[in-house]
Amino acid sequence: MTIGHFKNQCTQIKETCRTCGEQIDDLKNHNCSKVEKCIHCGQNHKSSSLKCSVVKSYRIELTRKILQSNNHSPPDTNLMNKNKNVIFNSTNFPHPPPPKSSTLSVNPMMIKLDELINKLSEVKNHLANLEAKHDKFEQFIIKKNNDEIVSNKINDLSNNQMNLKKNIVQHSAYIDRHKNLFCKLLIPMFEDLFSLIALQNLDKRGNPLDADLKCKLNRYLVQMKKETE
Structure with missing residues (x-):
C-alpha cells in the first residue's frame, strides 16, 4: 500500500479502491460508498489526491533526488572524445535534390474546379441581370399604378363635370320655369293691381291724391317691363 511503485510491481493481493480505501477482489464488482478516505494518511480525500x-x-x-542526480552526473567522456575526432568533409553530406520541373502536370480536379468557378461566375452575372430586370419591372409597375391613379382622378373629374353640367341644365330649366311663371302670371297680375291702385289714388276730377304713390307705381311698372324684355 506504499506509494512509489507500479501496479505490476505491487505485492498486495487484493485491489484497493482509491475513493473509499476498501480492499476488494475485483474493482469491477465493487460498489463504492463514495465516502472518500485516503489509504496513506486516513484523511477524507481520495488516495490519489495531491492534497x-x-x-x-x-x-x-x-524531485530532490532527481535534481541531485542531474547535478552530480559525470560528463560522457566517450562522447567528447568522439566529437574531437570528427573532421568535416563535404563528401560525407549528400547533394541537395534537383529542382522540380516547372511544368506542372494537368490535374483533372483543378480543371473541374476552374470549370465550376466559371459556372458560378456565369450564374452570378445571370442573377445580376435578373435583379436589374426585376428592378426595371418594379419601376414599370409603380409608374403604371401612378398612371392608373391619375387616370382614375381624371375620370372622377370628368364625371364630376358631367354631373355639374346636369345640375346647371336642371337649374337653368328651373330658372326658366320660374321666369315664365313670373312674366306670364305675376307681372300681369301686378300691372292690374297697380292700375287698380292708381285709379283708387284719383279724386273725382282725375287728379292724383298721392303724387308719390303714383310715381312709385309707375317706377315699379317700368322695372317689371324691363325684366320681361
Whole structure:
C-alpha cells in the first residue's frame, strides 16, 4: 500500500479502491460508498489526491533526488572524445535534390474546379441581370399604378363635370320655369293691381291724391317691363 511503485510491481493481493480505501477482489464488482478516505494518511480525500501530506512528501523527496542526480552526473567522456575526432568533409553530406520541373502536370480536379468557378461566375452575372430586370419591372409597375391613379382622378373629374353640367341644365330649366311663371302670371297680375291702385289714388276730377304713390307705381311698372324684355 506504499506509494512509489507500479501496479505490476505491487505485492498486495487484493485491489484497493482509491475513493473509499476498501480492499476488494475485483474493482469491477465493487460498489463504492463514495465516502472518500485516503489509504496513506486516513484523511477524507481520495488516495490519489495531491492534497495528501504523504503524497506531497513523496513528490518533494523524489524531485530532490532527481535534481541531485542531474547535478552530480559525470560528463560522457566517450562522447567528447568522439566529437574531437570528427573532421568535416563535404563528401560525407549528400547533394541537395534537383529542382522540380516547372511544368506542372494537368490535374483533372483543378480543371473541374476552374470549370465550376466559371459556372458560378456565369450564374452570378445571370442573377445580376435578373435583379436589374426585376428592378426595371418594379419601376414599370409603380409608374403604371401612378398612371392608373391619375387616370382614375381624371375620370372622377370628368364625371364630376358631367354631373355639374346636369345640375346647371336642371337649374337653368328651373330658372326658366320660374321666369315664365313670373312674366306670364305675376307681372300681369301686378300691372292690374297697380292700375287698380292708381285709379283708387284719383279724386273725382282725375287728379292724383298721392303724387308719390303714383310715381312709385309707375317706377315699379317700368322695372317689371324691363325684366320681361
